Amino acid sequence: MTNKNDMNNNRNHFIIFATVIVVIIIVAFVSLLATIKDTTIVDTLTKQYQETATNKIVSITDKTNKQIKIFINPAHNAATKGNIGYLGYEFYMTLRLAQELAKILDEDNRFVYELSRDTGIYSRGVKEYLTNNYAKLVDFYNEELEKRDFSLTRYQTLELYSIRNYAIENKFDLFLSLHFDYEPYISKRNNTEGFHLMVSPYNGQFQASMQIANTISQKMREKYKIAKNIDFDYILPESVWKFYSKEDLVQNGIALRGTILLGDKFEYDYYNQKFNPNDIPSVSISAGYIHDWKLGPTKALRELAEKIYEALVDIYFN
Numbered sequence: 001m002t003n004k005n006d007m008n009n010n011r012n013h014f015i016i017f018a019t020v021i022v023v024i025i026i027v028a029f030v031s032l033l034a035t036i037k038d039t040t041i042v043d044t045l046t047k048q049y050q051e052t053a054t055n056k057i058v059s060i061t062d063k064t065n066k067q068i069k070i071f072i073n074p075a076h077n078a079a080t081k082g083n084i085g086y087l088g089y090e091f092y093m094t095l096r097l098a099q100e101l102a103k104i105l106d107e108d109n110r111f112v113y114e115l116s117r118d119t120g121i122y123s124r125g126v127k128e129y130l131t132n133n134y135a136k137l138v139d140f141y142n143e144e145l146e147k148r149d150f151s152l153t154r155y156q157t158l159e160l161y162s163i164r165n166y167a168i169e170n171k172f173d174l175f176l177s178l179h180f181d182y183e184p185y186i187s188k189r190n191n192t193e194g195f196h197l198m199v200s201p202y203n204g205q206f207q208a209s210m211q212i213a214n215t216i217s218q219k220m221r222e223k224y225k226i227a228k229n230i231d232f233d234y235i236l237p238e239s240v241w242k243f244y245s246k247e248d249l250v251q252n253g254i255a256l257r258g259t260i261l262l263g264d265k266f267e268y269d270y271y272n273q274k275f276n277p278n279d280i281p282s283v284s285i286s287a288g289y290i291h292d293w294k295l296g297p298t299k300a301l302r303e304l305a306e307k308i309y310e311a312l313v314d315i316y317f318n
Helices: 004-061 090-106 124-132 134-140 154-169 186-191 206-221 238-242 246-251 265-270 298-317
Strands: 068-074 111-115 174-181 196-199 254-256 282-289
Touching: 068 090, 068 154, 068 298, 090 111, 090 174, 090 298, 124 134, 124 154, 134 154, 134 265, 154 174, 196 206, 206 254, 206 282, 206 298, 246 254, 282 298
Parallel strands: 068 111, 068 174, 174 282, 196 254
Antiparallel strands: 196 282
16 A cells, blocks of 8 residues: 555655756746847847948048048046056046047148047036937936946946947047056056057947957057957857957957947847947047056157057048
8 A cells, every 4th residue: 555655755756856847948948038039139240240341341431532520538537537557547648648639630630529528527518418318318228237337327327328429429430439458466567568449349330440440450559569468248249250250359459348438238239139320430449558657758648649640541541
């Protein structure tokens, strides 16, 4: 005769087994959906890259009969400050470099430019754009975005989206953001130097941005080393690697990262996994390390700016 306890045990074992099977099925189904979604994003990005590759490169070289409009963003401001090192705060150094580049561009009437700030705070144009387009910019801001950078307040995040969209809607030919890197280990700082550039795979003119970044890198390598530590986003669209190899990018001093200023995944999702149709080529330059004392003198910043300027001339006029 079957023991009642044995029957209960068998029933409990069956319930546990059935529960495990159901959980496995649910997990597998969710994983499948995630894979399908990821594959869809990859296919969508690949198609968009293929469709825009030729057109975006042509768009760089077909404007030599008009002035080239460049929006220069000295990264950070008096509120966010940025990195700090022997040279002071990053927001101070990026402004100094931007001002040197501006002086050079003033001497060439083929270019016109605008700075996102010429003091410690953003320009009147950027502030007015934020005020007039607040509702739209808030749409870009969501809870997920907060996980990207806890150091930014909601308002500071909206300022960054404002800078990017101001440049797009005013139809600049190029968005150029200037930065300085930071080495956290004091023992390594004396032997740490070099530059790198950053491009976002979520930028609507990714191919053109890459071409511009490569040209700037070529010019800067004539005088400066490439930084040894170049960070990519942990997760990037697989379609990127259909066009580029990580090894080649590192050798050229170019990192791929989605950022608010260059174009990020959150904005891409906002447009239903499509590039901003009015996007502009966007490149970030980390010109050196904030603790590299050699970059402190104005002459050194002028030389950095001259290399950037030479690259711009090659891009648009040679």
